[in-house]
Every structure is written in C-alpha cells, then in structure tokens.
Amino acid sequence: MIDEEERAIYTGDHCLSCTSCMANCPVMAAAKDYRGPKLVAPAHGRMHFAEDDTELSLDFCSNCKSCDRACPSGVAVSTLNMLQRGEYYRKHPHPQRDDMLAHAERMAKLVNALPLGTTFANLGMKIGKNLGVFDSLGIAGERDMPAYASSTFAQEFRKIKQPSSDKKVVFYPGCSINYNEPHIGVAFVKVMNANGYEVLLDEAFNCCGSPLVVTGYLDEAHEHAENNVERILYWKRQGIPVVACCTSCSLMLRKEYEELFGEETMKEAGENVYDAFEFLEMLDGEGKFNTKLAPVNERFIYHVPCHLKAAGIGTPVVSIFRHLPGAKVELADAGCCGMSGNYGFKKDKYEISMKIGEKLFSRIKAANADDVICDCPTCRMQIKHGTQTEPCHPIEILAKAYQ
Ligand code: SF4
Ligand code: SF4
Structure with missing residues (x-):
C-alpha cells in the first residue's frame, strides 16, 4: 500500500477552507442546491468516514475534477466525493437508471454477441426515445444514446x-x-x-x-x-x-x-x-515525430476536456497540430462542457449539464470554425447536442494528413 499520509483519503486534512474549489466548481454555479466541494468533500467527508452519515447533495458532483485542479493544498476533492458515493451505495440500492449507465460495457458485449444485435439495438434506442422509455427510466429524453457501430x-x-x-x-x-x-x-x-x-x-x-x-x-x-x-x-x-x-x-x-x-x-x-x-x-521532443503531413488548411476550435486538464500534461494536441500545414487551432477556453461522462444523461441532471455547457456552446457557435475537435467522447456528444456541429477526435485529422 502507498504510504498512508500520501493517500487521497487523508488529503482532506490539508484543507485550508480557502473556497477556491467552490469558485471553480461548474456544478455549484449551475445548481443552487449543491453545497459545493469544500463542504461535501474535505469537511463532511472526514466526518462521513468516521460515522454513518451522508451529505445528500454529494449526488450533484459530476467528478469533473475542476476542484482538484483549483486546490492549492492538493486535496483530492473529487476522489473524496467518489469514495463517499461508493460508501453510500454499499448501504443503499442503486436506481435502475444508474445500473444501465454504469454497465455500458456489459450491454455492448451482449448486443455484439447477438446476430444483427447492433442494428436492432440502434433501432430499439430510437423507438425507445420516441416513446419516452428512457425518460421513464430516469435518462434524459432529450439525449440520443450513442449508437453501436456495426463492427467493434x-x-x-x-x-x-x-x-x-x-x-x-x-x-x-x-x-x-x-x-x-x-x-x-x-x-x-x-x-x-x-x-x-x-x-x-x-x-x-x-x-x-x-x-x-x-x-x-x-x-x-x-x-x-x-x-x-x-x-x-x-x-x-x-x-x-x-x-x-x-x-x-x-x-x-x-x-x-x-x-x-x-x-x-x-x-x-x-x-x-x-x-x-x-x-x-x-516523440516530437526526441525529434522522432513524422512531420511528412499533407496540408490541412482548416481552422479548428479545440475543447480541452476537463479530464485531460486533470492529467496535468498540457495540451499536446496543440503542439502536434503545429506540424499540420495550414492548420490553425483556437482553444475554446470556455470551461467544462457539462456532460462529465454519464452525468448529463441523467434526467435530473440534464438542465444542470446544459446550463454548464452554455458558455462553450456560445463560444463554438461564435468561432464558426471549419471543425470542432475534442479528445473526449462524451464532451463530443455534448458539443454536438448543444451546437449541432459534428465534432471529431483530433487523431482523425492527423490520420487524414498522413497520406
Ligand atoms: S468534481 Fe466537479 S462537480 Fe464535483 S465538486 Fe469537483 S468541481 Fe464540483
Ligand atoms: S480548494 Fe482545497 S484547500 Fe481550498 S477549500 Fe477547497 S479543498 Fe480546501
């Protein structure tokens, strides 16, 4: 085991109550009932691990990790929230909706094991949406569920x-x-x-x-x-x-x-x-990146996913795209998209999710770029939903340039 003092669970003790996490939490700005990362994670979290007590507004946290990046004391705020959530569900039943959202891999394996499974599943999801089935299960009826590809x-x-x-x-x-x-x-x-x-x-x-x-x-x-x-x-x-x-x-x-x-x-x-x-x-840093790339001549707007920011590795897409002849990359720089994995699929979180994404949607629409790029699949779904554009993964652009 990692040294006890280094473990995320103990970092709550380093909280200075500076409220930087609260100022940077996109959910707190969009949902008035969320008490915010400082109260839910380090403050209440430590009490929670000591007694059988749960702060119910924990349900609002999307695990976007903006709080972790904002904390000057290295408190693993979002992880404390997820540990508390896990503890809560050890003692309480999961909603059926969460069972579906959590086990997408299980469903995909099942669908792919059946003859014409993906075709029928895609059709079923469209019909289910129109009949309001997802909505009745607690999944936002406004969303399209991601379609299965015909082959894996x-x-x-x-x-x-x-x-x-x-x-x-x-x-x-x-x-x-x-x-x-x-x-x-x-x-x-x-x-x-x-x-x-x-x-x-x-x-x-x-x-x-x-x-x-x-x-x-x-x-x-x-x-x-x-x-x-x-x-x-x-x-x-x-x-x-x-x-x-x-x-x-x-x-x-x-x-x-x-x-x-x-x-x-x-x-x-x-x-x-x-x-x-x-x-x-x-590879580029070692002079080993292949720069024989065909001209692209496009203007891209790039939404940097929160989870890439949380990795602390900068924006490598921007530095690689500098080698693409004719490519111009603009950073959207408009905060969290609001989707946060399966968070925006939840019926009761849909409005919050869309409210968080408003700034990004306006920014993308105003930029009127040739293409929107983003390396996270659920951010791309949210951008498509909020802007009616067709975002793609930057690796697709790069692959096309290698002829
Ligand atoms: S992970 Fe995101 S939503 Fe959760 S408390 Fe931190 S900033 Fe707020
Ligand atoms: S940013 Fe860090 S130190 Fe400041 S209140 Fe939040 S958890 Fe505590």
Whole structure:
C-alpha cells in the first residue's frame, strides 16, 4: 500500500477552507442546491468516514475534477466525493437508471454477441426515445444514446495489415472506441504506423471503470482496476507502453485507480499509460515525430476536456497540430462542457449539464470554425447536442494528413 499520509483519503486534512474549489466548481454555479466541494468533500467527508452519515447533495458532483485542479493544498476533492458515493451505495440500492449507465460495457458485449444485435439495438434506442422509455427510466429524453457501430474496433483491428516493427505500443480503446467509434482507433493505428510503431491490442483489458466510479459501484470498479493494472504491468515488464485516445480512460488508468484504491501497483502501472497526443509529443521532443503531413488548411476550435486538464500534461494536441500545414487551432477556453461522462444523461441532471455547457456552446457557435475537435467522447456528444456541429477526435485529422 502507498504510504498512508500520501493517500487521497487523508488529503482532506490539508484543507485550508480557502473556497477556491467552490469558485471553480461548474456544478455549484449551475445548481443552487449543491453545497459545493469544500463542504461535501474535505469537511463532511472526514466526518462521513468516521460515522454513518451522508451529505445528500454529494449526488450533484459530476467528478469533473475542476476542484482538484483549483486546490492549492492538493486535496483530492473529487476522489473524496467518489469514495463517499461508493460508501453510500454499499448501504443503499442503486436506481435502475444508474445500473444501465454504469454497465455500458456489459450491454455492448451482449448486443455484439447477438446476430444483427447492433442494428436492432440502434433501432430499439430510437423507438425507445420516441416513446419516452428512457425518460421513464430516469435518462434524459432529450439525449440520443450513442449508437453501436456495426463492427467493434477489435474486429476492425484484425483486418488491418500493419508493418511489423520493434517499436510497439498497446492501444487501450475503451468502451466508446471499441463499441461506438471504432474509426477513431483505426485512425490511431494509422498515425502510429506512420511514426514507425506497430500497435498491439490486448483484449483482456476491460472498461476502465469510470462509469462505475461515478455511479457509486466502487467495488466493481476496483475489480476492473485490478484486472487492468495486471495487464498494464504485464506490458510494462516488456517495455511496451499503453496508449489511450479517450482522456477519461487514460486518467482513470494513470491516476484515478491509485487515488481511489491506494495500491502501489496502481501507481506503478499509471507510469506506463499515456494519452495518444502526449505520446506523439514525446516523440516530437526526441525529434522522432513524422512531420511528412499533407496540408490541412482548416481552422479548428479545440475543447480541452476537463479530464485531460486533470492529467496535468498540457495540451499536446496543440503542439502536434503545429506540424499540420495550414492548420490553425483556437482553444475554446470556455470551461467544462457539462456532460462529465454519464452525468448529463441523467434526467435530473440534464438542465444542470446544459446550463454548464452554455458558455462553450456560445463560444463554438461564435468561432464558426471549419471543425470542432475534442479528445473526449462524451464532451463530443455534448458539443454536438448543444451546437449541432459534428465534432471529431483530433487523431482523425492527423490520420487524414498522413497520406
Ligand atoms: S468534481 Fe466537479 S462537480 Fe464535483 S465538486 Fe469537483 S468541481 Fe464540483
Ligand atoms: S480548494 Fe482545497 S484547500 Fe481550498 S477549500 Fe477547497 S479543498 Fe480546501
């Protein structure tokens, strides 16, 4: 185990009551009933772990992690909230809605195992939306559920003929790329091949556990963490890094496991996990990034996901896009999009989610760029919903430029 004093659970003791977390919490600004990170996490959190008592406004926290970044004392505010939420649901039943949102991987596996399963599931989701079925289950009826792709990334991956190389990375697709947007994973393989890397896929990985953590299924998330950490360490022993294109997956693998569960192996595994553009930026720093790129001649507006900011690795997309001839990247710089994983799908959080996103929506509409780029799948869903644009992952743009 990590030294007790270093564990996230004890960082509440470092709180100075400065309220910086409260000033930076997007939910607090949008929902008057939320008592805010300072009261819910460090203050009430410490009492909660000592007695059987729960601050119910904890339910408002979206785990966006803006509070963690704002805290001058290093209090792991959002993690304290998620630990409290997990503790609450050890003693209370989960709503059926949360069971569905937390177990997207389970549903996707089932749908993909059935003949024509994805076709029927997509049709069923459309009909279900029109009949108000999701709404009656507590899922925001205004939202479209993400459609399943006709084949998974794993299936697409097997069809790709890659040049073999001594330089290898393991790609962690996560549920969204594997089941909904496999083309993003295909684009990643193309980019890595263009940079002299062979991409491996390890199908023993499972969902990173982020949807489980935010809905309070902490023990299940722990099981996912143990499996994934074992896989990451297996690759680490062979000197092969694990790379992800989804910023919430990569944050979970590299940082949140350790913060939530405090095991030394999680810290060790986290050191072998990279975000895709972070990895490319490292190559660039060593003069090994392939800059033979076709002109793009487009103006992009880039929404930096909160979970990329929480990783503390800057904006590697911006530095890599500097190599794209004719590309201009503008940062949206408009705060959280409000979606925060499955938070914006909850019927009772929909209005809050949209209110948080207003600033970003206005910024994107006013920018009138050729393309909106963002490396988080649920941020892209929220931007599409709030602006009627079609955001894409920046790796797709880069892949197109490698002809
Ligand atoms: S994680 Fe986000 S919503 Fe939750 S308390 Fe922190 S800033 Fe607020
Ligand atoms: S920002 Fe940190 S130190 Fe300040 S009130 Fe919040 S938790 Fe406490």
